[in-house]
Amino acid sequence: MNGAAADDLRRCRDLGRDGGLAAGLAAVLEGLDPAAEAPGGAAVLPAAAVGAGGAGSAEVLPHPFAALEGLAVVRFGGSGAGPGLTGRRAARLAAVRAGLLSRMLDTAVERLTDRRFGGIPLIDHQLVGGSVADVVTEIAVTSAAPESDSAEAVWDRHERLTEAGWVTTRLFGAEGYITDHPVRALYMSALAADLWLARPDVPEGAR
Template sequence: MTTALRECERLARDEGLAAGLAAAVADTEVAATAPGRFAAVPARSVPDGAPVRRHRVADHEGVVFLETPGSPDGATGAADALLAVGRRLAAVRIGLTRRLLDQAVEHLSGRLAGDEPLIRKQLVVGAVADTVAELELLREQILAPDDPVAVADAHGRLDDLGWEVLKLFGAAGYIADHPARALHVSVLVGNTWVVRDGGPA
């Protein structure tokens, strides 16, 4: 993994989604690169008066959606920059998933130490191990040279892994005040930067 990707992952794991997102889009001309009408950016980076869309849960994570014209069709420079952002953003989402997985393990450790059935403990340990293994594979996948399909596929897998981690928190993972909300927001962020199935979400 390159230094830039490693740093994006580290920031997201240590400091959260907004910090990782800031690194992923650093030195990127957002208006000229974003593929759709809106691009997720850290709220603190948006100039006063810039047109943004807000999302209640994203607000808690320090993320807003900046209105953009969308990148022009066939612009090679924009495509290259978009692929670079997609890779860095995948690294951010890997770090964020690890961050929340660590919190889920801590959340469950007390519960699983008690009288929980053995099968439940085995299922949880298996889910955690599977998630860690999948994250390792995705680290390699996003390094595929000049392959936007591989990067888009990695984001799709990260969507799925996020839902698996959310399940480990039980009902708490679906509450807007819970830290797991960052996984919900990361899907929205990915949808504004990654072209999938013929276009951005």
């Protein structure tokens, strides 16, 4: 991967971390017609994009988290047979998601440092520290340049991010499951990937 491509992924990661999913997704989808590209006829879009360009005929679906994150879940008319995000756009989305995950992990670590169990900060408990370390590793791997652009590799990369997001959500305890907690952004991150990426073909015998 050349330096310009590496810099682009770093910018996407920083945008996800500092600007959030809506800002990062806007950069990933720039110049793309959502109605023509979404693989399943539905997509997560920045709320500002709804009613503009290819999203003009989209039906906004109710979602408890979307508006709170500056996003909209939409459904398009038509067959929904678009290719989804591939190649560079899929890698950029992964970098955005990794940046967002990094921000949420930092917030979780602050919480775990301030809380104690048995007189010991939660962050110093072996299982908790191990979970944090695992997420740090996933952030580094999934925000770097992909070794392959195959559908299977793209899907696996984003599934790893989704799993790391659930691990991070659990680090917030019960707080991670209420609507007004900012970790809801990780749920929207997983949903965006699920709707924007075409699932790879799975051989019949492997199902």
